[in-house]
Structure formats: C-alpha cells, structure tokens
Amino acid sequence: MEKFKYIKGRGAQINTNNRFLKLHKVLEDDFLNYCIKEGEHYNNSKTQYLEIFPKTILNKVTSTDIGFAYSLNPYQGCEHGCIYCYARNTHEYWGYSAGLDFERKILYKKNAAELLEQKLKSKNWKAQNIMLSGNTDCYQPIEKKLELTRSLLTVFLKYKHPVSIITKNTLILRDLDILTKLASLNLLHVSISITSLEEKTRRILEPRTASIAKRLKTVEVLSNHNIPVNVMMAPIIPAINNHEIFDLTKKVSELGAKSVAYTMVRLNGAISEIFIDWVNKTLPDRAKKICNQIADCHGGKLNDSRFGTRMSGEGKIAEQVHLQFRLAKKKYFSNKSLPPLDYSIYSKNTPLQLKLF
Template sequence: FERKILFKKNAPELLEKKLKGKNWEVLPIMLSGNTDCYQPIEKKLEITREMLEVLYKYRHPVGIITKNSLILRDLDILTEMTKLNLLHVSISITSLNEKTRRILEPRTATIKKRLETVKVLSENHIPVNVMMAPIIPAINSHEIFDLVRKVSEMGALSVAYTMLRLNGAIGAIFTDWVKKTFPERASKILHQIQDSHGGKLNNSRFGKRMTGEGKIAEQVAMQFKIAKKKYLSDKCMPPYNFSLYKQHKNSQLRLF
C-alpha cells in the first residue's frame, strides 16, 4: 500500500522475548493497530508469519486487522490458532463501491478480494469481524446497511466502525485533498465531519474520538445498531482463550 515503509526484521525475536518474560500478563495482542501487518512487502519478508508462529507456540491470543487478501497465505496457522480460540480477524472494508475504494485506499486489495477473504476465512471457521473505518460523512456513510448485509452473507460474525477524525496537521492535508477530489461536495463533507466532532475537524476526547458526537454521529450509530440487529443478531465473535498461555507459561517456569 505505502511506497516507503519501515520494518523491524527482528520483531518475532522481540515478541518471543516478551512472551517468555515472567512479568508478561496475557492480553490479546493486536497486529496491527497503526499500520497493516499484511503490507505487500510481507509477501517477501514474512515477518507477520513468523510472529504468528511465535504466538501459536506460546498459545497467546492475537487479533489481526488488515485490508489485504495476503492473509490467506497464512490460512494453515490461522486455522490451527482458531481451533484453540486464540484468534480474531478483522477485515477492513470502507465501501462496496470500487471507485470509492480506489480514491480512499489506492494500491490496496479490491473490494471483491476483501469480500472473498471474509468468505474464505469464515468457511474455515475463523472468526471474522469487519471494520468499516473510517466512516466519512457524505462519502461512504450511506453504505452502512448494504455493507453490513453483504459481509453477513460472506460469513462475518460482527461489524464495527470508527468515524473519521483528523488530528493535528492531518486536518489541513485532508481539507486540501477533499477539495481537489470532491470539489462539488467538499463543503458538505467538511461541515458534516465538523458536525460529528463538536464543530471541529478533530476530536481527541476519550470515548468520543472514535464514534463522534452530535446528530450525524448519532445517525451513523443508529444505522449500525439497526443493521446489526437485522443481519447479525444471531452472530458474535467467540471469546479468547487465555488459559492455554498461562498453562504453557507455568509449565515452562517449572523447568527452571
């Protein structure tokens, strides 16, 4: 996706060192909250693959969030982790419209590939959540019902969302981008984003920054609530199994 990235080749070794530490407390590890662990370069480097092998070795729960179908390369280990309730997968799908996808997420997997990824993972009993993130008023906010219905048909067990927030210098960058990309709708888009964050483009308030506040944010939240009730009422993500890591760690400690 990104043309220039930094990677940490020894990440698997650092992870194992942490998991072996006597003070480590088991909680789900997320791959990756701030980037995508299946960037195209992962096909060559296999850093994510090696980290999953470490997590499986220690029976440690993990959540994966990605927008790339490359995750299917690791279907073998993902399936084994699922059997032990160690895995949740979130696939990011911001739109069902391919034109919108190309504008918002250039160089990423197509919508068709992402939906196929949800389907393949689900067919292998891997629990899948779909992240509609970010929701941008007047760009993709009208797609909530259609998207929830479609991913439910593909086998997703849950959906979640975040509202677009533009912290720091990102606000000015986005404003310039939206005026160039959607000149006829730019004013409407920017005003609705502001209406979703207390009159500002950004919102750092804890508890509000992800879901927003105000009329627009309330409408989005209500649409998700109704869509989930209609299409996902009988589905949910399974709980993580924390006991296996504790058992593994205790058995290792007894060796010394």
C-alpha cells in the same frame, strides 16, 4: 505556477511539514515550473524500505476506546495510502512527513518475531490481547517478501497466546495454515476493514489496498475455515460512504462475518491538512460539504481527541449513523458474535522441572 497532475496510486498529494522539526521545506514556483518543463515530478514517488532496530515490540494501549491491551506493528508507515489514516501522525516521530512520506518510506522491524518471543517467555508476562496492525497494516505489500507477520504468527502459535489482526489486504490468506490452528484453539480474531462496497470509492480513499471484491472474498474464505471474522466499516465519512451502512452490513453477514463495527472519521494532527488538500483535488464538487459534515460530528472541528467521543462522534449526523448501525446489526447480526479468546492455555514453554521453582 502551473498545476501538477494528480499523483496516481497515492492517497496524500502533499508532504506536510513535520511539527517536531525546526526546519521546513518551501517549494518555490520557479523550481516547480522547472520540474514541469523537464517532465519531472518534484516528489520521487518510489517506495523506500528502511530497516530499523527496536529493542521492544509491544506498545501498551491506554485508550479506553480501544478493545485491546497491546498493539504490535512490524511496519511503520503504510504503502496502502489510506487518506484518512490516523497513524499518519506517528511517522513524524521518525522525522518524516505524515503525508507522502508515510506511504513511501516504510520502516520494517526484521527482529520483530525475536522480540515477541522474548516477551512471551519473560517471567512476568501474562496473556493479554495483542493486536497486530494496531497502527499500520501488518499485511501491506512488503509483507509478501519479508514475511514478518507470518513469523510473528508462528510465535503466537508456539506459545498458544491469543492474537487479534486487522487488515485490508488479502495476503492474510497466505497464512491460512497458521490461522486455522490458532482459531481451533480460540486464540484468534480477525478484522477485515471494508470502508465501502463501491470500487470507485475504494480507489480514491485507499489507493493501494486490495479491491472490494477480493476483501469480501477474504471474509468468506476465512469464515469457511472457521476463523472468526469481524468487519470494520472504518471510518465512516459523511457524504462519502455513510449511505452504505445497511448494504455493507447485510453483505458481510451473508459471507459469514461474526460481527461488524464502525468508527467515525476524525482528522487529527496533520491529517486535516492532508485530507483537505486531497478532497479539494479529488472531490471538488463535494469538498465543502464533506468537511462541514465531518466538523458537525466533532463539535464544529475536524478532530476530537476526547476519549469516549472521538471514535463515535457527536451531533445529528453522528447520531443518525449510530442509529443506522444499531438497526443494521439488529437485523443482520442478531444471533452472531465473536467467540471469546482463550487466555488459559498460554504457555511460556518452560521445561517442567523449572516450573517447580
């Protein structure tokens, strides 16, 4: 079989089989060679957008490793295409692959704001930390057209309910008008994910995300508007970006970030197959070293699902990362911290006369 060219603009280079489906696709050599002969790729790389109709919008988070109570995701799948993304596995619940399908079949929830408002108005709801993008990025490219995230932020502001956001996309600056109002009421935390300061690394790890320069500028602009910013160096991948801890921490501190945090990479579920295929095609000279060092952080395996250790890892490499990060935070963030969110001003917007009953 002839060798296919690298699929530019995508993270995953393959579609893994869906563990929930009985039938699996097998690509035969004669079909693949025919595609090459005809100048066609066997996979149509064009992104598709599919509307879905959920009945609820909030997802309860039970993990002790996560610092928020609920996640809210207006989109399933993510066109950013980050090769390491833990959310890839969730695409299998929809009948798709965690590989290329995750990046090119984007499901969107047009009624997201309506469902959120119903929840915030409900009699038994009490204000809790809700994270936008707990699974997939709420500011991925299609948000520019659909504005689902903007409509959600409008609802949070209307009910004076706290919200946290994590994103890699500078499109968040479009919503500065709402974000500044939320921040003035201590209702907002924003996390900007910056995995590396090197644009070359960003392009191969996160092919359809905003450039590093633009993300750094986003940290600065948000901070200048008194919006509390946390920077997530997530994930740290041994032999790829673990050497950047001090430089990255120093840079984002200078730009006004209030805090910084990290997670260690873990290749859970189908992601291990996707990552191994990718790293052998993208960084063949370092592929074995990278995989071995990732395994060293998780007891000899590429993934560790245990609460308490899965995000930070174990072993010598993970310990070195932890020590570097602790020293970097002590040096550049010793007098900084995110302000607490205010849960006391949440209002269900119920007419005053009804509140007597």
